[in-house]
Amino acid sequence: MPVTPLVTTQWLRDNLERSDLVILDASFHLAATQRDPREEFRQVHIPGAQFFDIEYIADPTTDLPHMLPTDNDFIEKVSALGVGNDKTIVVYDACGIFSAPRAWWMLRIFGLENVHVLDGGLPKWQAEGHPVTDKITKPARGTLTGALDRSKVYDLDVVQEVVNGAPGLILDARGRGRFTAEDPEPREGMRSGHMPGAKSVPLCDLLIDGCYRPLHELKTIFTEAGVTPQTRAVCTCGSGVTAAGVALALTLTGHDDHAVYDGSWSEWGSRSDTPIATGAD
Missing domain, CATH: 3.40.250.10 (Rhodanese-like domain)
Known part of the structure; x- marks a missing residue:
């Protein structure tokens, strides 16, 4: 099990079939890019990945963009992605390193410890010829507890x-x-x-x-x-x-x-x- 916040593409490839592994695509793009991260996820993602929507897993009561949600809202939305306290979680994004650390940080401050970012993200994964898919899987809801570390x-x-x-x-x-x-x-x-x-x-x-x-x-x-x-x-x-x-x-x-x-x-x-x-x- 990795002890660093980062994992390599080779580590993820070697551990892709682990039963305790949860992979999250946390891609996010600024409006000026006119890119839709969810649509891009539908077209290509790492096998088994779930889409961690930074805009959705956020506080809906403020006009400020993607502010942290309440504890209950976080648990409800994130556990639906298969995330649980007993899981090994790897987060990546479509830019290499851009928005994946935001999801890593959110997961960590809500009490999850075994969370890692894929260094180089999807671009490096694809450049090295590792598998991708357009097949979307529905995970079992994770068992998740925690509270925001303010x-x-x-x-x-x-x-x-x-x-x-x-x-x-x-x-x-x-x-x-x-x-x-x-x-x-x-x-x-x-x-x-x-x-x-x-x-x-x-x-x-x-x-x-x-x-x-x-x-x-x-x-x-x-x-x-x-x-x-x-x-x-x-x-x-x-x-x-x-x-x-x-x-x-x-x-x-x-x-x-x-x-x-x-x-x-x-x-x-x-x-x-x-x-x-x-x-x-």
Whole structure:
């Protein structure tokens, strides 16, 4: 059984027939791409995979995108995918590493321990000639218990405290152009820039060929951003998706004191009472 948050394509191929294995396709695409992840799943996915819909497994009572659901809602929707506390869960996405860490993070903070991300995702799996299918299977409902670990989720109030001088370092996973405000936000009406004091750590900089960079390279990137073993890290992005990719990278390096700001820039940038900085710093 893997002890790292990542599994390789070869490990998954070798263990594809395990009875305790649950595979989840957590693909998600920004609206500008005009891609439908559920339709793509219907056309091609890893055999036995279920579609983990980040937009559906979310809080329906807020206008903010794909915020965390309640405990009961999470258990109801996720157990229907065959997920249980006794299962080995592997999550992947259609981009390599993009949205799969969001599902990994959600599963972990709701109490599941044996959860892993497929490094390189579906692109690497297909490039290596491993099997795919369009056959959709219906799993038996999993036996799932758990509750949200709120220490791994930050809200607006906590992030405001960090901006105002409380201990913490904000790591922004968005592209550098969005961080500096040179590029517009993809969501209409959103202000551009970043939270004062934040450091730019784009998820794409943590990857190479759709996989996470080697451990020593990840450590160097975080060290250059100001992360130390004692740092309380706040992971943020546009809407809480790629922030989870930064959280996963921190976990790989052995850094434990970090959490995801679930509202991220969708919340911060849409308000008129939150401070914004522009430029590289």
